[in-house]
Amino acid sequence: MVPQIAHVRRRRHDAPDAWTLELEMAGGARFHYAPGQFNMLTAFGVGEAAISVSGDPADGPLIHTIRAVGPVSKALTQLGPGDPIGVRGPFGVGWPMAQAEGRDVVVVAGGLGVAPLRPALYSLLGARDRFGKVTLLFGARRPEEIVFRREVEHWRGRLDMDVEVTVDHATGDWHGNVGVVTNLLSRLDIDPAKTLAMVCGPEVMMRFVSMALVDKGVGEEAIYLSMERNMKCAIGQCGHCQLGPTFICRDGPVFTYARLKPLLAIKEL
């Protein structure tokens, strides 16, 4: 329960209300985690919030991408180089990287949902020969809300993965796809028996993406979603993150659609 101390090394503005922080652990220790896991980050004097790790698990500093929505996230996004930050974690069950080996992987991200998927993308691309086709479908509300834009453009230039991006509302000089991310799915040619999907975004988006994948023949056990709920302890003790019979912090945040489907159907659970 005691946070380790880290310091902000770099801060980057990624979207109108989202910033990416590169952190250095005290003493320069490397921070080990699995793709899809999260940390409880402390803004000293304000509080703690659950934030997914958004960096490369194999290399580089500890990275988090944070949307300023309330007191803690606002304080975290205002930290600058040299400022201390508390890190408690890593917590949770992440993306099923081992189960994905040998299969085609479809990664579907909505908005800042790409943050917890980024470590999975690094892992897929870092061991590219272990996986079949890799596809990223990325939806954002507006072009300026495409986080990691330069990286997404770089991935789009690779010959060993397919990347499609869409925005709900085209602004400025956007000449790409317009519409919800499920539109991209309807055009996707997949082998459902070989496909494993990793999905993160707003709950309504994850529900529609899962239904579209099931319509294409992908099994409910092969669709993985990352869930968010209010968290306090992050170790399965306080019940704040409870979703029906499961604790998001301890049993998730990544679950199969098969497991979540009955819970997602209950209004305001």
Ligand SMILES: Cc1cc2nc3c(=O)[nH]c(=O)nc-3n(C[C@H](O)[C@H](O)[C@H](O)COP(=O)(O)OP(=O)(O)OC[C@H]3O[C@@H](n4cnc5c(N)ncnc54)[C@H](O)[C@@H]3O)c2cc1C
């Ligand atoms: C496993 C997990 C991983 C997460 N990963 C990330 C991450 O990588 N980056 C990130 O920015 N956030 C992430 N979150 C969400 C983050 O923990 C919450 O936004 C947190 O509540 C922020 O704390 P706060 O004190 O700033 O705001 P709070 O006081 O908790 O919330 C302030 C207001 O914002 C609303 N709100 C809270 N969360 C959200 C949200 N996600 N979207 C829109 N409105 C919201 C609340 O309803 C409330 O009205 C994650 C949450 C979980 C459970």
Ligand code: FES
């Ligand atoms: S946050 Fe306390 S039980 Fe999950």
